[in-house]
Amino acid sequence: xxxxxxxxxxxxTAVIAVVGALVxxxxxxxxxxxxxxxxxxxxxxxxxxxxxxxxxVTFVASIAFLVTRKxxxxxxxxxxxxxxxxxxxxxxxxxxxxxxxxxxVYWTWDARLTLTAVMLFVYIGYLALRRAIPDPVARAxxxxxxxxxxxxxxxxxxxxxxxxxxxxxxxxxxxxxxxxDGPILAALLVSVAAFTLVYAALLRxxxxxxxxxxxxxxxxxxxxxxxxxxxxxAPTIGST
Amino acid sequence: MNSGFWRQxxxxxxxxxxxxxxxxxVVWVTIPFGAIALLLVPLAVGIxxxxxxxxxxxxxxVVVMLFGVLTSIRxxxxxxxxxRDAIALLGIDPVAEFAGKTAASAVVLLVFEVVMAAVxxxxxxxxxxxxxxxxxxxxxxxxxxxELGTISGAIAASVQAGPALVPLLVTPLAIPLLLGATxxxxxxxxxxxxxxxxxxxxxxxxxxxxxxxxxxRPLQETR
Numbered sequence: 001x002x003x004x005x006x007x008x009x010x011x012x013t014a015v016i017a018v019v020g021a022l023v024x025x026x027x028x029x030x031x032x033x034x035x036x037x038x039x040x041x042x043x044x045x046x047x048x049x050x051x052x053x054x055x056x057v058t059f060v061a062s063i064a065f066l067v068t069r070k071x072x073x074x075x076x077x078x079x080x081x082x083x084x085x086x087x088x089x090x091x092x093x094x095x096x097x098x099x100x101x102x103x104x105v106y107w108t109w110d111a112r113l114t115l116t117a118v119m120l121f122v123y124i125g126y127l128a129l130r131r132a133i134p135d136p137v138a139r140a141x142x143x144x145x146x147x148x149x150x151x152x153x154x155x156x157x158x159x160x161x162x163x164x165x166x167x168x169x170x171x172x173x174x175x176x177x178x179x180x181d182g183p184i185l186a187a188l189l190v191s192v193a194a195f196t197l198v199y200a201a202l203l204r205x206x207x208x209x210x211x212x213x214x215x216x217x218x219x220x221x222x223x224x225x226x227x228x229x230x231x232x233x234a235p236t237i238g239s240t
Numbered sequence: 241m242n243s244g245f246w247r248q249x250x251x252x253x254x255x256x257x258x259x260x261x262x263x264x265x266v267v268w269v270t271i272p273f274g275a276i277a278l279l280l281v282p283l284a285v286g287i288x289x290x291x292x293x294x295x296x297x298x299x300x301x302v303v304v305m306l307f308g309v310l311t312s313i314r315x316x317x318x319x320x321x322x323x324r325d326a327i328a329l330l331g332i333d334p335v336a337e338f339a340g341k342t343a344a345s346a347v348v349l350l351v352f353e354v355v356m357a358a359v360x361x362x363x364x365x366x367x368x369x370x371x372x373x374x375x376x377x378x379x380x381x382x383x384x385x386x387e388l389g390t391i392s393g394a395i396a397a398s399v400q401a402g403p404a405l406v407p408l409l410v411t412p413l414a415i416p417l418l419l420g421a422t423x424x425x426x427x428x429x430x431x432x433x434x435x436x437x438x439x440x441x442x443x444x445x446x447x448x449x450x451x452x453x454x455x456x457r458p459l460q461e462t463r
Contacts, residue, residue, distance in 0.1 A: 066454075066455065066458055115415070118412045118415050119412070121408070121411075121412045122409075122412040122413060124408070125405070125408040125409040125412065126409075128401075128405055128408060129395065129396070129399075129405060129409065132396075132399050132400065132401040132402070132405055133399055141458045141459065141461065142395045142396075142399075142459065143395075144455075144458070145391060145394075145395055145451065145455040145458070145459060146395060146409060148451055148455070149391065149413055149448075149451055150413075152413060152416065152444060152447055152448070153412065153413060153415070153416070155416070156415070156416050156419065156440075
């Protein structure tokens with residue numbers, strides 16, 4: 001199978017998995033205490049999981065770039081951060097809709113909500129930095145540092161529900177203390193797996209696009225002819 | 241690390257502190273501006289003394305964080321590209337440069353924090369029964385902000401949108417420091433519950449130091 005064919009299969013599998021997961025979520029038993037609004041769980045938890053996963057991939061790829069100096073790792077880091085920002089936004093909006101149904105407010109100064117919003121801004125800053133640096137190598141070196149630093153923010157976000165006893169429920173996945181009915185847990189795990197496939201498909205597509213952008217940048221740089229006086233310049237270091 | 245490393249770090253720190261002594265930017269601009277910010281808050285939220293003493297510690301650290309971030313960034317961004325190239329060509333260890341710049345920024349920030357704390361206590365009537373926590377919290381905040389400012393300043397050095405970009409990069413990352421500082425000072429716990437917040441701050445400071453040390457070289461190569 002060609003690379004293009006494999007990509008198409010990944011896309012198709014991801015779409016089918018998400019549709020299947022949503023059907024599974026709709027037919028799963030109703031949570032009596034919250035009614036049908038609790039079905040937001042099957043969207044909210046996978047989206048925030050994807051946000052964590054995407055930013056963790058950005059962190060690992062940033063380290064990989066600094067160690068190997070291969071630009072492909074920077075492309076993975078940038079692509080993953082973009083997807084992470086999208087899914088964090090979806091998670092926040094989904095959480096707000098769910099919050100309105102259960103707490104009767106869209107927003108409350110809950111620690112998890114607030115810190116998740118802060119995390120979103122960390123990675124918006126990361127993407128803004130990437131856009132501000134045109135040279136691919138300089139961009140990779142600088143943004144990889146921020147990609148590593150961003151993980152500092154993930155720690156208080158994840159533990160916020162333990163550190164502060166506020167409105168948000170404690171972490172959904174606690175291996176030693178599962179307080180969820182079997183069918184609901186199964187539907188949730190299927191949903192998480194399906195959304196993870198979506199992440200893989202999106203990351204592959206975005207990475208492909210990033211490669212094309214890099215090629216276009218190189219072609220544009222090569223097309224620029226030498227300018228008179230270019231040969232004479234002040235001594236500088238580095239690649240920028 | 242050999243004595244050469246520390247000598248270089250001390251030289252960089254001394255240079256930055258000398259610059260600050262000559263320019264007097266923190267003393268004559270940042271401290272008065274921070275004091276004005278603390279003065280403006282009661283005008284906006286009301287002058288009820290109970291409210292002010294309740295929010296005083298939080299306001300102090302918000303001002304310290306926002307103005308501290310700006311101070312720290314400013315201190316790391318005053319070098320021109322040729323100056324940065326000259327430092328690299330002189331063979332100064334990038335890690336020593338990071339350590340020196342961070343140390344100088346931390347000293348300046350600590351002075352800023354102490355003055356702001358005194359102003360906040362005077363204006364807001366903050367309960368200072370737990371002041372001894374400040375002896376640990378203020379230096380940790382100063383070191384953490386200095387590390388963040390130095391790293392972010394290096395990341396955004398020579399970037400056209402750098403001055404606008406760096407506050408967006410630094411401020412969200414400084415949130416764990418703000419939380420640690422306010423929670424430690426506000427929740428005075430005789431059983432030592434504040435210690436966990438200090439540990440959080442110490443971990444953040446340590447992680448930032450590790451990131452700063454490990455990334456000093458690639459960041460110096462780039463600029």
